Amino acid sequence: MSASTASNLIATVDEARQWDRLMQLARIGAITGADGSPGVNRACLTPLDREARRLLIGWAEAIGLTVTVDEIGNLFLRHEGTEPDAAPVLTGSHMDTQPNGGRFDGIWGVVAGLEAVQAIREAGIATRRPIEVVAWTNEEGGRFAPGCMGSMAWARFKPANAWDDVADPQGITFRQALDEHRREEADLALRPLGGRPFAYVEAHIEQGPQLEAEGRDIGVVTGIQGSRWFLVELRGETAHAGTAPVSLRRDAVQDTIRAVTALNALMTDPTDVLRFTVGRIEVLPNTSNTVADLVRFTIDFRHPDKDVLLANGDAIEPTVRTAVKGCEVTVTERFHALPVEFDALVMDAVQGAADAAGLSSLSLPSGAFHDAQFLVPVCPTGMIFVPCRKGVSHNPAEHSEPGQLAAGARVLAATLADLAER
Ligand code: GLV
Ligand code: MN
Ligand code: MN
Numbered sequence: 001m002s003a004s005t006a007s008n009l010i011a012t013v014d015e016a017r018q019w020d021r022l023m024q025l026a027r028i029g030a031i032t033g034a035d036g037s038p039g040v041n042r043a044c045l046t047p048l049d050r051e052a053r054r055l056l057i058g059w060a061e062a063i064g065l066t067v068t069v070d071e072i073g074n075l076f077l078r079h080e081g082t083e084p085d086a087a088p089v090l091t092g093s094h095m096d097t098q099p100n101g102g103r104f105d106g107i108w109g110v111v112a113g114l115e116a117v118q119a120i121r122e123a124g125i126a127t128r129r130p131i132e133v134v135a136w137t138n139e140e141g142g143r144f145a146p147g148c149m150g151s152m153a154w155a156r157f158k159p160a161n162a163w164d165d166v167a168d169p170q171g172i173t174f175r176q177a178l179d180e181h182r183r184e185e186a187d188l189a190l191r192p193l194g195g196r197p198f199a200y201v202e203a204h205i206e207q208g209p210q211l212e213a214e215g216r217d218i219g220v221v222t223g224i225q226g227s228r229w230f231l232v233e234l235r236g237e238t239a240h241a242g243t244a245p246v247s248l249r250r251d252a253v254q255d256t257i258r259a260v261t262a263l264n265a266l267m268t269d270p271t272d273v274l275r276f277t278v279g280r281i282e283v284l285p286n287t288s289n290t291v292a293d294l295v296r297f298t299i300d301f302r303h304p305d306k307d308v309l310l311a312n313g314d315a316i317e318p319t320v321r322t323a324v325k326g327c328e329v330t331v332t333e334r335f336h337a338l339p340v341e342f343d344a345l346v347m348d349a350v351q352g353a354a355d356a357a358g359l360s361s362l363s364l365p366s367g368a369f370h371d372a373q374f375l376v377p378v379c380p381t382g383m384i385f386v387p388c389r390k391g392v393s394h395n396p397a398e399h400s401e402p403g404q405l406a407a408g409a410r411v412l413a414a415t416l417a418d419l420a421e422r
Contacts, residue, residue, distance in 0.1 A: 006356045008123035009413045015406035018115045021059065022405070025095075025111070026103040028052045031396060033100065039396020040103055043143040043168075044096035045073065045177040050184055052095050053135065056110065057188075060133070063118050068191040072160045073137040073181055074150045076191065079117045081130040081420065088130040089419045090197040090379075091116065091412065093204055094139030094150075094371060101140070102398025104205045104388065108405060110135045112203040116413035127420035129198055136371045137178075144174045145298070146229050146335035151371035154194055155378050199346055199419045200375040203384045203412045205400050207368045209391030217359040217407045219385025220350045223342050224366040224373045225275075225304035228313040229335035232259065232320055234295045234327040241289040250326035252295040253283060260297070262323035266315055267301070274312070275302040275367065295327075304339050304365060340373050346382025346419070353414035359407055368393070384411055 028051050029042030042048045053075055057067050060077040068076045081088070093109025113133035120127065136154070141147030144166045153160040164175035206212075211219050236250030260278055267276035277300040284294040299316060303309045317331040347363070354361040366383065375381040386408035389399040 003356070005123070005125060005417065006353075006414055008125070009119055009417060010357055010410050012119040012122040013115055013406055013410045013413055014119070015402050018111060018406060018409055019402040021111050021114075022103060022108060025052050025055060025107055028055070029097065031100070033396030035397060037396040038103065039398070040097045040101050041099050042095070042097045042101070043099070044138040044140070045143070045181045049096060050181065052107075053185075056095070056114065056135065060114060063121060065117065065133075067188055069185055069188045070154065070191050070193045071182075072150050072153045072193065073178060073185075074154055075135040077114065077117070077133040079121065079127070079131040081127050083128050084130060086129040087196055087198040088132045089416055090132050090134055090200045090375075091202065091416055092134035092136065093202050095135045096138055096140050096142070098140050098142045098394045100394070100396060101142075102393060102396055104398055104400055104405075105207065105393055106139055106204070108205060108400070108408075109203040112405070112409040112412050115409045116416050119409070119413045120417050125417055127417060129420040129422075131416050131420055132197070139371055141229075141335070143168045144177070145231070148337075148369065148371055148374060149174070151374040155374040156194060157374050160193060197379045198422070199343075199380045199382075200372060200378070201346055201350070201382055201384065201412065201415055201419070202370055202372040203386070203408050204370060205388040205393065205398070206385040207388060207391065207393035210364055211362060211385060211387035212389065212391065214362055215360070216362040216387070217404070218350070218354040218361040218411050220347050220354065220361055220363045221342060221383035221385055222347065222363050222365050224340050224369055225302050226306060226309040226339040227300065227302045227335060227337045227369045228309060228333060230299040230301070230316055231332045231334055232297050232299065233330040233332075234259065234324060235330075236291070236293045236327040238285065238293040239291040241291060244291060249291050250293070252292040252327050255324040255327040256281065256295045256297060258323040258325065259320045262319050263299070263316065266312060266319050273304065274308065275300070277301075302367065306339055309338065337369060337373055340376040342372075342376070342382040343380035345380040346415075349415045349418050350382055350384050350411060353411045353418065356414060357407070357410050359411065384408055384415070
C-alpha cells in the first residue's frame with residue numbers, strides 16, 4: 001500500500017464515530033457491575049441481540065453496504081470490490097456478551113470492521129476484492145454452550161444442526177431460539193452457509209494484561225491456545241438432612257467437592273500456563289435441609305500445547321470417576337478446539353499496518369478463544385489486539401480508551417485495504 005493511502009486511512013478512521021457507536025450499542029442490554037461499572041448482558045438470539053443487529057444494519061445500509069444472513073444467523077455486511085467475483089477479505093467478531101459482560105468484548109471487532117470499511121470508502125479507495133464484515137452467532141456460549149457455534153457451522157467444523165437440542169437455563173433450545181430469530185429477520189436476504197474468503201482478520205480487545213503492561217498499542221496475534229469444555233453430571237439420591245446417616249448418603253454436593261479437588265490436583269501447573277475453570281455449578285433440589293441428588297458442573301480447560309490439552313483433557317473423566325463415592329457419573333465433552341497458529345500473510349499485513357501508522361506493537365498469542373480459531377483451516381487468518389485496562393474482561397469493568405480502539409481500527413483498515421488489493 002502506498003504511504004499516501006495509509007495516511008488517508010489514518011485520517012478517515014473516526015475515533016468519535018466509532019466510540020459513539022460502541023456506546024449506543026452498550027445501551028442495549030446495559031447492566032451495572034458490582035463496582036458500578038457500566039457493563040452489558042446481551043445474550044445471543046434474544047430481542048436485545050436483534051435490536052443491536054438492527055442498529056448495526058442501519059449504519060451499514062446508510063453507507064451502501066449490502067446485508068445478508070445465513071441459516072445459523074451469521075450476519076454479513078458487504079463492501080463491493082472492483083472485482084466482485086474475487087474472494088472477499090473477511091473481518092468481524094461477535095455481538096453477544098457474557099451475562100455479566102463488558103462493552104467491548106466482541107462488539108468492538110464488528111464495529112471496528114464497519115469503521116474500517118467506512119474509512120476505506122471515505123478515503124476514496126476502491127478495493128479490488130470485496131470486504132465483508134461478519135457478526136458471528138453465539139461466540140460466547142453464555143446462553144447456549146459451547147461458544148463459536150456460528151463460526152464452527154460456517155467453517156463446516158460441525159453441522160449447523162449440531163446444537164439443536166442444547167437448552168438455555170430457561171429450557172429454550174438453540175433450535176427454537178434460532179427459528180424464532182430467523183423469523184424475526186426474515187426480511188434480510190439469505191446467503192449460503194460457508195465460503196472461501198481470501199483472508200480473515202478479527203480485531204478484539206486483548207482480554208489480558210500484556211499490551212498495557214508493556215505500553216504497546218497493537219497486538220499482532222500469533223495464534224490461540226486450545227480449549228476443551230465438559231459438562232459433568234453427578235447423580236445421587238435425595239435424603240433428609242437431619243435423619244439420613246452420612247455413611248449411607250449418595251450426596252451429589254460432597255461428590256462434587258471430591259471430584260473438583262481431584263481435578264485441581266490433576267490440573268496443577270507450577271508454570272501457571274494451564275487454565276482450569278469450574279465456572280457453573282447447578283445443584284438440585286437446592287435446599288438447605290435436603291441432601292442433593294444431582295449436581296451439574298462445567299469445566300473449561302485450556303492449554304497452548306496440544307499434547308497437554310489432549311492428555312489432561314482425556315484424564316478428566318477417569319479422575320472424576322475415581323474421586324466420587326456414591327454418585328453415578330456422566331461426563332460430556334461439549335467443545336474441543338485444538339491450538340491454532342495464525343498465517344504469516346495476515347500477521348505480516350497487520351505488522352506492516354501498525355508500523356506504517358507509527359504504532360508500537362507486540363506479537364502475542366491469545367488465551368481467549370475466538371471465532372478466528374475456526375477460520376484457520378479455511379483461509380489465511382489472523383487477529384489484531386488492542387490493550388484493555390488491567391486485562392479485565394468478561395466483567396462490566398472491561399475498558400479500552402477511545403484512542404486505543406481508534407488505533408486498532410486504523411490498523412484494521414490498513415490491513416484490509418492491503419489484503420483486498422492482493
Ligand atoms: C471467549 O469468550 C472465551 O471464553 O475465551
Ligand atoms: Mn470475544
Ligand atoms: Mn468473551
